[in-house]
Amino acid sequence: DSGVTQTPKHLITATGQRVTLRCSPRSGDLSVYWYQQSLDQGLQFLIQYYNGEERAKGNILERFSAQQFPDLHSELNLSSLELGDSALYFCASSVGQGSNTQYFGPGTRLTVL
């Protein structure tokens, strides 16, 4: 158990809908990262937050957004969902700037029908 929690574990929705994925980092970790894992794209970095501020951005679509709250949990919002958004979404956390060891949550499996 990495100490990173993600909810829900599974999510099934329809095209055009909007969903929110939630992540709670390990106790004491200030950085949260979001990744998308799909068969064709592999593991893709989406976005990083550090202590509430966006710090790095990867291949995140404009339909996707994220935020980190004062209690350090993070939410990833996916809107106008398409079939191709079906994937595993992982959250990871780390102590913060200068520490690259990321601890991964169990993931949320999103299925868009």
Next chain:
Amino acid sequence: AQSVTQLGSHVSVSEGALVLLRCNYSSSVPPYLFWYVQYPNQGLQLLLKYTSAATLVKGINDFEAEFKKSETSFHLTKPSAHMSDAAEYFCAVSDLGRDDKIIFGKGTRLHILP
């Protein structure tokens, strides 16, 4: 830009045999390098990481990896494979100091033959 190439999307070894998973990286600055393992239906777990100290890095479950700058490689090895090692393995690179972003390779699925 940083990148990671993992040679072989699938590797099969017999139980008790040597495990060798290959990883080559590209980085314009001294990198931090990682190996993560993903068991079925689970998240990624850190096996080991290289942070410019010793070039031979020992990780969990008897895995180790050697950083070879001249070959830009960071191959993962284990002397004797166990059935429980069957999983997907990801090599990753990071550039400490710019941001904490980690770039992952496409993964190698390790199959253990009885």
